[in-house]
Amino acid sequence: MNETRDRILDVALDVLGQNPDAGMGDIASAAGVVRRTVYGHFPSRLDLVRTLTERAVTEMTAVLTEVNASGAEADATWAEFIARLWPVAHRYRVLLALRRGEYGEAIHGLLGPVDELLADLVKRGQDSDVFAQHLPAGILSQVAYGAVFAIADSDLSNGTLGARAATITSLLMLGVPETRAIALAGDQP
Amino acid sequence: MNETRDRILDVALDVLGQNPDAGMGDIASAAGVVRRTVYGHFPSRLDLVRTLTERAVTEMTAVLTEVNASGAEADATWAEFIARLWPVAHRYRVLLALRRGEYGEAIHGLLGPVDELLADLVKRGQDSDVFAQHLPAGILSQVAYGAVFAIADSDLSNGTLGARAATITSLLMLGVPETRAIALAGDQP
């Protein structure tokens, strides 16, 4: 049954989200299954993490390309992107922690496309003078993105309050003036 | 000899900075000493990390209180703080990674005073309307601080370029207008 496999994946995301160092045993029991069964679906821990990451990349690039196609200004695009990405980012926040450590390289490789799309968006904003240029696009996008995840990890991660805070904060650090940032965050429900 | 002990501490900071999961053995060999010797000075890994953290807290609070006493506006204080803290923060950046995981609680406890001082400074800035208020001071300070460390972890961590980028970015996300942020970052060498 793929049902079991899917449940393991869902639960793993949850368990690892709370403790990135959780073992296969922890994930198994949380999924109401025996450790051996998990190994039946995922030959190694890395396989599990990789599958999770691939899922995340799929969902994120979908949102990102869709939003990118709207043709709006870069800052508006970013605001919409964060608002729509928020639930996804929050769900997959564990990947940020997992990027350091054992599987860092594998995850980093898979997340590459997302990083590129983000950097492109920031570059576009810089070229049209709506984003600050004190940092290269590649790094600025990562730092802004990191801040979003950091907020997702904090206490306000529940509800839309966190999404709003993340949108405003990331827009600010991208160099968008406060009034504009608040306006952009405001028209997202 | 305290000489050995000090060298172990220095090297440990370095080794752990590159890989937070490095073991006592790695630290020992990097210090040109045998694993058993490290245990002679630090009964457990936690003791080592704790000592490192205490060092960091001492250095950071020194800078923070000194800068705080200048009586300048909150944004100027923050700028000076980041500029002066930069080498220290970069050196102790491993503590950010170590906060999640095994020793998280211990480190968090020791770092408490620093967090408080930071939150107070941000609160002061919010009360005098130079910092944005879209997030509570406690969280805003952590996110801004986290961004500083994230930049310290990135490629530009060398030289004063990173310090400048960190100052500007953190000021931006605190709600300081871009022109003001650049001006504040500019008069720090």
Next chain:
DNA sequence: GATTCGTTGCACACTGGTGTGCAAAAATGA
């Protein structure tokens, strides 16, 4: 020269996690 102190080099026990093999049991469904 004897003593002291830090260091070394083992050996050891322990822990906690990973991944495998295999037979029995349970669910699925034809």
Next chain:
DNA sequence: TCATTTTTGCACACCAGTGTGCAACGAATC
């Protein structure tokens, strides 16, 4: 009911890291 697939429950080997015990060693000190 029979056959297939999945799950289970052990047992096992393995690894990497932690922390300890102890005797031997070397250099400085008295």
